[in-house]
Amino acid sequence: MLFMFKRLHVLATLAAVAFFTFSGAAFADQPKPWQIGFQDAASPVMEKITEFHDLLLIIITGIVLFVLALMIYVIVKFNEKANPVPSTTSHNTMLEVIWTAVPILILVLIASPSIKLLYFMDKNPNAEMTLKVTGHQWYWSYQYPDNGDFEFDSYIVDDDDLKEGQPRLLAVDNEVVLPVDTDIRILLASDDVIHNWAMPSFGIKIDTVPGRTNETWVRIDKEGTYYGQCSELCGVNHGFMPIAVKAVSKEAFKAWTVEAQKEFAKADDSSPRIAFVNDVKAALTAR
Numbered sequence: 001m002l003f004m005f006k007r008l009h010v011l012a013t014l015a016a017v018a019f020f021t022f023s024g025a026a027f028a029d030q031p032k033p034w035q036i037g038f039q040d041a042a043s044p045v046m047e048k049i050t051e052f053h054d055l056l057l058i059i060i061t062g063i064v065l066f067v068l069a070l071m072i073y074v075i076v077k078f079n080e081k082a083n084p085v086p087s088t089t090s091h092n093t094m095l096e097v098i099w100t101a102v103p104i105l106i107l108v109l110i111a112s113p114s115i116k117l118l119y120f121m122d123k124n125p126n127a128e129m130t131l132k133v134t135g136h137q138w139y140w141s142y143q144y145p146d147n148g149d150f151e152f153d154s155y156i157v158d159d160d161d162l163k164e165g166q167p168r169l170l171a172v173d174n175e176v177v178l179p180v181d182t183d184i185r186i187l188l189a190s191d192d193v194i195h196n197w198a199m200p201s202f203g204i205k206i207d208t209v210p211g212r213t214n215e216t217w218v219r220i221d222k223e224g225t226y227y228g229q230c231s232e233l234c235g236v237n238h239g240f241m242p243i244a245v246k247a248v249s250k251e252a253f254k255a256w257t258v259e260a261q262k263e264f265a266k267a268d269d270s271s272p273r274i275a276f277v278n279d280v281k282a283a284l285t286a287r
Helices: 003-023 043-075 091-123 250-263 273-285
Strands: 127-136 140-143 150-154 177-180 184-190 194-198 204-206 216-217 225-228 242-248
Touching: 043 091, 091 216, 127 177, 127 194, 127 204, 150 177, 150 250, 184 194, 184 204, 194 242, 204 216, 242 250
Parallel strands: 127 184, 177 242
Antiparallel strands: 127 140, 140 150, 184 216, 194 204, 194 225, 225 242
């Protein structure tokens, strides 16, 4: 008996090690090799999404096990050898009521938290600041209308220019800087085609549509750098539109905005997008 207990203890320990080795990588601010599951939640929205996912996982597991048990029972009980004379019953009122009512109850159980979650993640009427996101082929631009109304572009960092610790295909030259513990309204639009601003740790995945402004919100719980990508097939360089958000304290954010207003002043024509627009205007004027 003692040997069996020790053996079970060893197996449980190995299972725990395997779990944290292979699925623990999911609890991060960026994708990891062999990752299973979500990234670590960094906002109330993502926490609720994770809770809803766990509820659905329990329901789905229960349905799968029930159907599996039912199939095994039918195979064993009603095969030709065990049941040579099959029943001629074609209707059972109680059974038909049950298999109609139970799925309805399951759908109601799923619908209630689903609708609450959709309502919660839609908008925040008490936002403390606004971030405007604009998608371009193939980069992002960000505007801070409540913090000096400055704007900057964010491009992917080429492989040859990556610094120590920067993840390939996710690092950008200008990161979005946002304060923690702040309700932030995010307005999203596009300058050309449909893009999708997706940040897994925040529970955000929303399209940016030309001629339309979509809205969502985020409240970041902890400091750190979080990565996402464009999740809409927007063209040949779709896979090279990463998103990097650096969450800092409110004090650090205020200090950053002071410097950012100087660095990204609107009079600065060094932006590739502004330079391109100026070249087009010059060409039209020359005509």
